[in-house]
Amino acid sequence: MSDGKYLSGEFFMSGDEACAEGAINAGCRFFAGYPITPATEIAERMSERMPEVGGTYMQMEDELASMAAILGASWGGVKAMTATSGPGFSLMMENIGLGVMLETPCVVVDIQRAGPSTGLPTLTGQGDMMQARWGSHGCYSIIALAPNSPQELYDLTITAFNLSEQYRLPVLIMSEAATGHMYEKIVIRPVSEIEITARRKPVVPPDEYLPFEPGDDLVPSMASAGSGYRLHVTGLTHDERGYPTMTAEAQSKLVRRLIDKVERNKESIIRLEEDGIDDAEVVVCSYGISARVSLIAIEQARQEGIKVGLLRLITVWPFPEDRVREIAGHIGAFVVPEINCGQISLEVERCAGGKAKTVLVPHMGGRVHDPESILEVIRQVAR
Amino acid sequence: MTTTTSTTTGARQHPLDEYLRADRLPHIWCPGCGIGLILNAFLRGLLKSGLDPDKVAVVSGIGCTGRAAGYLKLDSFHTTHGRAIPFATGLRLANPELKVVVFSGDGDLLAIGGNHFIHAARRNIDMTVICVNNFNYGMTGGQFGPTTPPTARTTTSRMGNTEASFNIPYLAEASGAVYIARWTTAQVTHLEKSITEALVKKGFSLVEVVSPCPTYYGRSNRLATGLSLMQYYRDSSITRHGISTRNAAIDFNGQITVGKFVDIYRPYLPDLRGRYNGTSA
Ligand code: SF4
Numbered sequence: 001m002s003d004g005k006y007l008s009g010e011f012f013m014s015g016d017e018a019c020a021e022g023a024i025n026a027g028c029r030f031f032a033g034y035p036i037t038p039a040t041e042i043a044e045r046m047s048e049r050m051p052e053v054g055g056t057y058m059q060m061e062d063e064l065a066s067m068a069a070i071l072g073a074s075w076g077g078v079k080a081m082t083a084t085s086g087p088g089f090s091l092m093m094e095n096i097g098l099g100v101m102l103e104t105p106c107v108v109v110d111i112q113r114a115g116p117s118t119g120l121p122t123l124t125g126q127g128d129m130m131q132a133r134w135g136s137h138g139c140y141s142i143i144a145l146a147p148n149s150p151q152e153l154y155d156l157t158i159t160a161f162n163l164s165e166q167y168r169l170p171v172l173i174m175s176e177a178a179t180g181h182m183y184e185k186i187v188i189r190p191v192s193e194i195e196i197t198a199r200r201k202p203v204v205p206p207d208e209y210l211p212f213e214p215g216d217d218l219v220p221s222m223a224s225a226g227s228g229y230r231l232h233v234t235g236l237t238h239d240e241r242g243y244p245t246m247t248a249e250a251q252s253k254l255v256r257r258l259i260d261k262v263e264r265n266k267e268s269i270i271r272l273e274e275d276g277i278d279d280a281e282v283v284v285c286s287y288g289i290s291a292r293v294s295l296i297a298i299e300q301a302r303q304e305g306i307k308v309g310l311l312r313l314i315t316v317w318p319f320p321e322d323r324v325r326e327i328a329g330h331i332g333a334f335v336v337p338e339i340n341c342g343q344i345s346l347e348v349e350r351c352a353g354g355k356a357k358t359v360l361v362p363h364m365g366g367r368v369h370d371p372e373s374i375l376e377v378i379r380q381v382a383r
Numbered sequence: 384m385t386t387t388t389s390t391t392t393g394a395r396q397h398p399l400d401e402y403l404r405a406d407r408l409p410h411i412w413c414p415g416c417g418i419g420l421i422l423n424a425f426l427r428g429l430l431k432s433g434l435d436p437d438k439v440a441v442v443s444g445i446g447c448t449g450r451a452a453g454y455l456k457l458d459s460f461h462t463t464h465g466r467a468i469p470f471a472t473g474l475r476l477a478n479p480e481l482k483v484v485v486f487s488g489d490g491d492l493l494a495i496g497g498n499h500f501i502h503a504a505r506r507n508i509d510m511t512v513i514c515v516n517n518f519n520y521g522m523t524g525g526q527f528g529p530t531t532p533p534t535a536r537t538t539t540s541r542m543g544n545t546e547a548s549f550n551i552p553y554l555a556e557a558s559g560a561v562y563i564a565r566w567t568t569a570q571v572t573h574l575e576k577s578i579t580e581a582l583v584k585k586g587f588s589l590v591e592v593v594s595p596c597p598t599y600y601g602r603s604n605r606l607a608t609g610l611s612l613m614q615y616y617r618d619s620s621i622t623r624h625g626i627s628t629r630n631a632a633i634d635f636n637g638q639i640t641v642g643k644f645v646d647i648y649r650p651y652l653p654d655l656r657g658r659y660n661g662t663s664a
Contacts, residue, residue: 030477032469056476056653061502065469068462068499072442072473075460076481080473098463225440225458225474226481232404232453234461243407244453244461 005053006191015150015180016041016083019109019173020049022157023081025191028107029055030080032069034062034088037121038177039111042083063088067095070106075233077199077224079161083109085177087118089128090135096170097136100258101235103212103220105164105199107157109173111180114339114365124177125365126288126339130346132172133317139255141262143269144172144317146287150184156314162197163269167261168219174316176339178289178368199224206230210240212254218261262318270320273312276302280309281332282382283356285324285348287313289368290337297337297374306382316344324351333381337361337374357381399426402436402456410454412447415601415609417568417594421515422451424571424592425486428578439482442471444496447521447596448488465495468503471510476653482511482582489516490528493549497529504558507586507651513578514551514589517596525599532635536603550632552644555589562588563628563645567616568595570641577643586651593639604636 007021020042023031031046033039043059050057056073060066063084070080084092089110099106110132114125128135132144143163147153153175164171200221202209211231214220220240223229236244237251262269273291275298277283282301284294291312301308311327311334313320324347328334333356336345342360349358361377363369403426412418429439436457443452445464452459462470467485475483485492492500492514503510519537520526527537527544530551534543552563562584564577574592581588595601595612606612616639624642631640 068466068469069473072470073477076474076477078477
């Protein structure tokens with residue numbers, strides 16, 4: 001069932017546990033976290049598994065520290081992850097911004113629960129989707145993935161590590177209690193068959209190395225601490241040497257690149273699942289557990305003769321603007337079920353640009369949608 | 384901090400030049416500020432420690448002292464306000480070859496970062512913290528902070544500070560630090576020696592350095608020049624090695640107890656972890 005320290009084969013496990021195993025197989029060797037429902041099981045599993053694979057588990061004093069610690073670990077040359085839920089995600093925001101500014105690969109998992117504030121700690125929600133995009137101050141772009149099953153929590157955790165190394169930034173996994181606590185069969189391929197993106201190490205000697213000089217894809221190579229490069233990195237606006245540069249020009253150059261390295265590589269970052277869109281009148285656009293619940297409504301609607309398609313956002317950020325615009329040109333309406341009062345629906349509506357209607361199916365959290373509530377909206381817009 | 388700058392003179396290589404980013408000088412610190420002095424003492428202490436500078440990483444938070452990392456030609460990280468210690472924790476635990484030094488100010492380490500300070504000491508994480516204590520927030524213009532002595536005037540305590548201040552060595556000892564020393568910038572030789580000792584110590588070591596901020600703390604309290612503050616330090620410092628840290632509090636314009644207060648052994652991270660797991664330290 002397993003090749004030494006790594007699992008391979010078929011397992012029955014929760015989404016949280018699958019996420020931890022995905023991290024391990026992606027090469028994660030440092031986990032810092034703070035217990036929080038419904039993400040605690042990731043920390044618990046990592047506390048057992050990290051020592052087994054020669055990694056480190058650190059239980060920090062809070063989520064501010066957890067986020068700072070994984071950035072430090074990443075600069076120490078190790079792949080690192082933290083996992084949390086809404087309240088902890090809020091506390092991580094400032095250092096997620098530091099991760100963006102220092103171009104630090106790492107993975108942040110948010111197993112969302114219903115907020116605001118303490119809200120419903122054990123019950124599901126999807127209220128952090130906009131926070132994932134805009135939660136830290138300033139302008140930046142980010143990558144966020146939304147798994148819809150324990151299997152995808154496993155798979156997308158590996159993807160998240162790979163993207164974080166490729167583009168040098170924190171990658172967010174925006175899951176939710178319903179998926180994190182769901183037990184399902186998952187398939188783990190032997191670790192030797194898993195494609196892993198390695199750290200982009202400098203290819204020039206220290207005296208020629210500019211830590212923030214980008215390559216063709218706008219991403220610089222990354223030396224780690226202790227490798228003789230004696231680099232300086234700062235959260236201040238900096239030049240290619242990494243030195244603070246307090247001018248609007250330096251700001252424009254740096255921030256533009258931090259955004260462009262994501263936006264210009266969107267084609268290769270964005271993953272979508274589509275079904276029955278070509279001849280659809282209505283497209284359900286959703287993500288995570290809500291996309292899964294939507295399948296029931298879609299099937300029923302099709303039986304009733306409604307031409308309805310599915311656009312599932314596996315990558316939520318960067319938002320698949322182009323594809324949504326394209327689809328908007330030939331359908332009547334998007335239906336967007338999400339467990340919040342309208343976040344991703346705003347993006348859909350923006351990109352639909354009046355060409356197609358966008359109808360939100362909101363849910364304040366605590367439970368997934370009743371498929372009937374989605375079906376009802378599909379029927380209404382199809383009329 | 385003001386925008387006043389100092390300049391370096393002469394083309395001759397100073398022995399510390401190799402460890403400073405000459406292309407970043409002049410630095411941003413005000414004339415009479417103590418931080419530059421402490422940075423030099425740190426480098427001299429580092430050279431005497433015998434540690435390989437390529438394996439030393441310095442982490443700073445935010446504030447006047449937080450800028451120190453940027454002048455060092457070592458792996459250096461200028462992070463977020465208060466979070467230098469947890470960043471350093473990740474760095475240290477991820478890379479067993481590294482000696483990690485946190486070089487930051489009293490406000491950064493003990494106000495916004497206070498929680499991380501006590502927990503890193505409790506865990507006895509193998510790192511050295513150099514805490515520059517200038518009794519106020521310099522970068523933002525001289526407000527009172529967690530180390531401002533009661534009654535001292537600052538821009539947010541014009542009538543005198545009404546809060547009690549932290550006695551840093553006492554806090555560090557209660558939290559679990561294994562090496563604790565305090566000096567002022569008037570005792571650089573002792574300071575250097577303590578820095579060397581702290582750097583080779585295994586576990587959480589702390590060197591507090593009382594340092595002049597003439598621009599704000601000094602001006603608000605009629606000690607307006609670096610020199611008059613240095614004079615105060617010289618006149619009022621009393622060396623008492625091994626004294627109980629609870630007796631090391633600093634009153635406004637009062638005596639400053641300096642010396643090495645704590646030097647003990649306690650199992651530390653990551654060594655302890657390695658022993659539990661049967662992996663390396
Ligand atoms: S600590 Fe005070 S003297 Fe030193 S740079 Fe800051 S403001 Fe200037």
